Amino acid sequence: MAGKNKHISASGFNIINEWLQSKSLQPFPFQEETWQLYAEGLSGIVNAPTGFGKTFSVFLGVVIDWINHNPDYISRKKNGLQLLWVTPLRALAKDVGRAMEEALFELGIPWRVAVRNGDTTTAERQKQKTNTPEVLIITPESLHLLIATKHNKELFKNLKCVAVDEWHELLGTKRGVQVELALSYLKTLSSAESLLRIWGISATIGNLDEALYVLLGDNHNGTIVKADIRKEIAIHTILPETVECFPWAGHLGIRMIEHVLPVIHNNTSTLLFTNVRSQAEMWYQALLDADPDLAGVIALHHSAIDAEVRVWVEEQLHAGTLKVVVCTASLDLGVDFRPVDTVIQVGSPKGIARFLQRAGRSGHSPGAVSNIYFVPTHSLEIVEAAALQEAYEKQLVESRTPVVLAFDTLVQYMVTRAVGDGFVSDDLFAEVRTTNCYRDITDSEWEWLLAFITYGGSLLREYDEYHRVVNVDGVYRVANRRVAMRHRLHIGTIVGEALLRVKFMSGGNVGTIEEYFISKLVPGDVFVLAGRKLELVMIRDMVVYVRKSNAKKAHVPAWAGGRMPLSANLGSVLRHKFQQAALEPHTNELLMFMQPLFQKQQELSVVPKEDELLVELINTKDGYHLFVYPFEGRLVHQAMASLIAYRISQQIPITFSIAMNDYGFELLSDQPIPVTEDNIRALFNPDGWYTDLKRSVNAAEMGRRKFRDVAVISGLVFQGMPGAYKKQRHLQNSTSLIYEVISQNEPSNILLQQAYTEVLAYEIESARLYNALQRIHEHNIIISMPVNLTPFCFPIKVDSLREELSSEKLEDRIKRMQLSAQKQA
């Protein structure tokens, strides 16, 4: 290595590779020519599989390039801030910073690397102010907080480069919009001769070109540096003995535990991913019950577990003292420095990108293959295993759709700038329009937003708390210190659920639980959290006090999270696999295994081909059922079910109950459903879909809930000071009130409209719904009339039963129904 030499003569390419090898990291996966991109002062996106030193190649690449061009940077005491390293995660910032500083030290560069995020103490912040580090690792939120400080231009004036880590994670979220906005500002601060350089670091996504465009905005030339290697992934499917003994419905997969244990035993370290937090708690307990020897080497990791406990788990994983960690998406990111040798995915990963990302958590050493075991939780999911294999071979990775015209985020940012050094309207307007997000914002929208932050717009004029910004001599500023303080506390775009902290009576945090779940329990009740049985003692000031319990039975908490629909890409491959199962099953081992089930489906009904939509009409004692299988994910199915129900009800008076899963949906009625060969195509016709959709779904009610997020982000309602959060009920009430006032008096309100737009985009996935209707329009629609429930409709039917029955009864009922269906055919 270069040691303490003050002059770096070797090419950055060699330096990086030497350095990576000395750390036993993967060699730099790019050609020496691509290295020149750093040296030429360009911007762009770096894309390589995990574990290939992307972080350090970018970091050392840009740093060494400057040093080579400006050797006196090394000797100078004060260079000012040179590089901003934006990362969506706090957790590993300190580790990354230390590693960067160490790398610089070994190269003889005495630069300082500092971290600034919510964990940074006031003293550390002060130190950064007087003694500016050359490199600052920061979250998007903290970056906006910096922009909300006085004289921030001073801090950024020497900035040469901004690197955005995990850009694929930020793209498609409002946190990504925050990055776009911050970059548009920082670009204006850099002088003409040294254009600010921007590097994004991204995993593979379907729209890398778009990701680049969004990152750079409209006045930059950029390039995509793509590693010419493909991470080898071995996908193993864990199968039951026969498909006949496997349940047709269910999502837990606990019965596969005997097949999973050998995988854990045959490997040194394993990550076991579940889709849901309660499922992780159950798997943790079930694994311990099945193999008590795992005690001490098994751990649990999900977002409701106390942060300190999670850090401990990550450290133990790193140190190699843990054999298996049961986790949710909480370990999707940030375990780069904590590789394992095996990954197990229980249940559908719902998307190809997520599956490959998780697979990549294993096999980090050079040349190693990533091993992922897929554990299906019900029969049809075995087809997903085949689909995932094909999707991997064809690299059908999903795209991330960038957020556009998020006015709530813009309102927040405008106040942020006003809290900082203030802004001139025309200048900020021009600046904001260089971003992809606000490229199409109109003059009148901008005027509306200005009015909104200065006097609350036409509706809230009388309330002083909405007069946040004042215009003094053409400069918009926040003059009131309390307003400024309150704004800083509310910077960010993540709006969470009402959480209560769970603490032992003796002290010590366990984790968090939702108001909704805990309100159903009374003192003395026992529930599970972080793998422990806890007795509820009392609830005081949003804290749940508990003590350890040895009770046999315990409630497993439910957390209300996202609905994670099956992705369009995976749905499409899945349809293909069903066709293959019908036409050429012998080409695939998994499909051969599934044959008995497909035969059953074929006997009772039809196995649809790729260009067919299957509709099943079934009569049972529950009533008249209509089942449809578009394989478009549960959100689209919910909307499509409402749409079809509405269209049928236009023909005759009829009411339905609706059920759906990721594969299809059900309409159930107590009268015969008038669907025939003659009218079926009209029911799915894309013409007039939007009008009918708006009449069939309760957009106003959905908008009301979405409006809460918009209201919080734009500063219409306040969540309270940290540590003294308002009860969610209060927040909901005040939001509801504002929603009523606005929707009745100012229906064109931009923030209200945004709530509706977001419902369409994210709750209904309307673009995808439209594409699905278009696709179906070109397909054959096959109506089948089975005499009994089919393997296809079974999981959907079970879903609709859940409401009526307790879980134990449900399990019995499933067995009975499955038995009866199997006999009938």
Place this chain on the structure above:
DNA sequence: GACCTGCTGCGGGATG
């Protein structure tokens, strides 16, 4: 406020 299986992520500075 409703979901009932339902992920993840963030977070004070200016003044005395």
